[in-house]
Amino acid sequence: MDDDLPKRCLITGATSGLGEFTALQLVSQGYSLVLIARDAKKLVVLKERILSKRVNLAQDIDIMLCDLSELEDVRRLASDVKRKYGSLDILINNVGAVFGQRIVGKDGYEKTITLNHYSWFLLTSLLLPILQNSRAARIINVASALHAFGKLRLDDIDYSKRKYSALKAYAASKLAMISLTYEYSRRLKGTNISINCLHPGIVKTNFAKDTETPVVVGFIERVLGLQVDVEEGAKTQLYLASSLEVEGVSGKYFVKCKESRSSKETRNRQLANSLWELTSNKIGWAGKLKTTIETFE
Secondary structure: OOOOOOOEEEEEOOOOHHHHHHHHHHHHOOOEEEEEEOOHHHHHHHHHHHHOOOOOOOOOEEEEEOOOOOHHHHHHHHHHHHHHOOOOOEEEEOOOOOEOOOOEOOOOOEHHHHHHHHHHHHHHHHHHHHHOOOOOEEEEEEOOHHHHHOOOOOOOOOOOOOOOOHHHHHHHHHHHHHHHHHHHHHHOOOOOEEEEEEEOOOEOOOOOOEOOOOHHHHHHHHHHOOOEOHHHHOHHHHHHHHOHHHOOOOOOEEEOOEEEOOOHHHHOHHHHHHHHHHHHHHOOOHHHHHHHHHOOO
């Protein structure tokens, strides 16, 4: 790795809300970017905006299409990224959504758990080899304080046996994200890779556009506070991506740029181990994932 080159950051869900704002801020700080989204036109428009904000011609801005709610597309994306880049400094797993109805993807899994949990876990695991090639890689998972209202049923994680609830499914998916962020940190201990998660606040974005009723958003606002603008919401992930204060810090949950305490269930190590095995099997990567992780232990 050439230390003279700009650090490279990959951002999922890059064309709107937190992802877009984060990309615009990081390019102004001198980072090279790999921007991931499912809308080609929006990616092209965003790339043009970002190119005009570069502070160094050595910064390269790449765009890649991917529907992160489909695991096969995630595998293709990871393969393309690894083929193109020898190292990756920052991975921001930013994409997330609430689906008002139970929607099943091509892989047979419900899309809320797939997009908000399986996809980041699979993408992160597949990109470990190039993250390892960074001097000090950072993985940042955008979670939610709503995880505190989530309950994980490992026998029915994707609501195939019970009535679907958009709010409960979303909360459970973010609980799963935080739980495995901690578990990932434990398994990566002693390596050059840190992994943390955060609650950005209830941000004025379209993440809840697919919910069946405004009641979900209304509940979120009543419980967690009024919505904040994107600039305020993005502060914590920008802090985790670029601040020297958190270099080497791993396995933590942040709110407003400060370490915070997540729910008791996220800190249950037995649950985390069971969830790790379940998730690895669901994404069809159990054997290879185990081998990959062991190289970091």
